[in-house]
Amino acid sequence: MKRIVCMICGCWLFVAGFAQPVALTISKDKTTSLIFPFAIRHVDRGTKDVLVQQVQEADNILLVKAATEGFTETNLSVVTDDGSVYSFVVNFENKPSVWVYNLPANKKQTVATYANGILDNPATMHGIKDRSRGITVHVSGIYIKENVIYYQVQLINDSPIDYDIELLRFYIRDKKKSKRTAAQEYELKPLHVSGNISIVKARSRNTIVVALEKFTVPDAKYLAIQVMEKNGGRHLLMRVNNRKIVQAIPLPDLR
Incomplete structure (x- = not known):
């Protein structure tokens, strides 16, 4: 479990993570402010000993x-618009040392929210595809938000046989290899994958969104996207060059 790393500066508290509940101390005479990176969707108090109020002019x-x-120790839970859940252990203190808590975005949850939102987007990119015996795969969109790049991949099964996915792999590979040396490969580990990556039913299609750390590809290399069929031979391979990657569409901020 990740530890919570705190940095106190004056009366501000910056919390670097929230894998476990944040300790929150409050008083009766002064108000404590919790500032979230996204709008607040839901608040749940452990007991009525804790009073809460959302700011109309600032929904975060x-x-x-x-x-x-x-009062006896209790808890407070807050759900924000990106789907993150913030948990607090609340205790009473006459003079709390911190009055303002500035909560960070949950990066993993934010990445998942963006990926899920891209699933139903119409195709914005063409020309990157491969086919094999009734199965077609193509990159239908590339998006970017800060240090994360999202690949929207569509799998189409026009055959009467289900396509069971054994492997979906992203890696960077040399365009040319010397007869004396093996091709160099560098595998990219996804931060998150949205969509069904297990099976594409007969006469149907699936859309998958894969989130990766931001990268570009040198001219002598290309991004390979490989899809392999379980207990079958309908394997697919797409090549993406840097010219396509730098056309990634910027994503707006979450609201």
């Missing part, structure tokens, strides 16, 4: 105060 800020002094 939650004001917290104690209803009674010396």
Whole structure:
């Protein structure tokens, strides 16, 4: 489990992660502010000893105060628009040392939210595809947000036989190899994959979105996207050059 790393500067608390609940101390006479990276969708209090109020002018800020002094330890949960859940262990303190908590975005959850949102996007890119015995795969879109690049891949099964996916692999490979040396490969590990990567039913299609750390490809190399069939021979391989990668569409901020 990841540790929570905190840095206190004046009365501000920056929390670098929230794999476990954040310790929150509140008082009855002063208000504590929780600032989230996205709009607040839902708030749940463990007990009525904790008073909460959302700021109408800023839907990502939650004001917290104690209803009674010396209450028994309780909890507070907040769900934001990107699907992240923030958990707090709440205790009473007459004079808390921190009045403003600035919560970071949950990177993994944010990446998943973007990937899921891309699944139903219409195709924005053409020309990157491969076919084998009734199975077609093509890259229908490439998107970018900060340090994450998203590949929208569509698999089409026009055959009467289900296509069971054994492997979906992204790697960078040399365009040419010397007879004396083996081709150099560098595999890229996905940050997140959305969509059905197990099977493409007969006469149907699947869309998959794969999130990877941002990268570009040198002129002497290409990005290979490989799809292999389980217990079959309908294997597919697409080559993506840097000219296509740099055409990635920027994604807007989540609201």
